[in-house]
Amino acid sequence: MTQDNLSHLRKFILMLARESGKILRTGYYKSKSITSKGDQGIVTDTDLRAESRLISLIHKRYPLHHILGEESGKVISKKSLDLHSNKKNPDASIDFRSDYLWIIDPLDGTTNFAHNYQQFCTSIALAYKEKVILGAVFNPITNELFFAEKGKGATVNGQKISVSKRKLKHALLCTGFAYKRDHWMHNNLSNIGAILARGAQGVRIDGTAALDLCYVACSKFDGFWESNLHSWDIAAGCLIVEEAGGKVTNDKGKPWHFNDGNIVASNKIVGKDILEIIK
Structure with a gap:
């Protein structure tokens, strides 16, 4: 090309x-x-x-x-x-x-x-x-x-734009729920509680993964995680996070692909905390 x-x-x-x-x-x-x-x-x-x-x-x-x-x-x-x-x-x-x-x-x-x-x-x-x-x-x-x-x-x-440099105790995070209300929804409610118990300042649910990822990229959010996503939800946003200096992986901590349904995006600092909790 x-x-x-x-x-x-x-x-x-x-x-x-x-x-x-x-x-x-x-x-x-x-x-x-x-x-x-x-x-x-x-x-x-x-x-x-x-x-x-x-x-x-x-x-x-x-x-x-x-x-x-x-x-x-x-x-x-x-x-x-x-x-x-x-x-x-x-x-x-x-x-x-x-x-x-x-x-x-x-x-x-x-x-x-x-x-x-x-x-x-x-x-x-x-x-x-x-x-x-x-x-x-x-x-x-x-x-x-x-x-x-x-x-x-x-x-x-x-x-x-660039990602933030905040640690978890100063972090505002974001997540979401798939339309299909299965066991993962209950698991993620537990994840939110665990994240807050570990010291995060807050967790938001805005209902649009693409914008959530962009808000990680421009440091409004410090991290984002969600499961059961589709390629069209994340492909653009994940690239934008990475190019803003952030890190995006699947829920196993491996490099993301646009076909991955479960992702974690962060400023490279709080991603480890999120992965430890949701695994």
């Missing part, structure tokens, strides 16, 4: 975040159509509209790239779709693999959005050969646009 390609991709991902943000902001101030997804939570008409727009823009600009979206699941490249639909080209042996995968959550924090609580965002990441290289997270209400490029640091609205 050339630097010229990266420059175009960098501009494109920021445009995508802002474009999706416009749809979220418009939908926020209107009446909402809300549908249950069972154990997977809820979806609004704004989720669907924003994801459809993102997929359309990516397919138009990069027809060979694949997409993984919260509402649509895995979407193969437009080129692959075109070949499949072309009766003159029915060859099933065509290699449809791509080194590029866009991982998109058009609206992270849908429950907050549905209740007019302003903690929600668009989260977009680009992986190249299984490694996340670009990430953007945008809250259109607060106008916070977080961005990171692998090896180049992290910013919010163009200003460099």
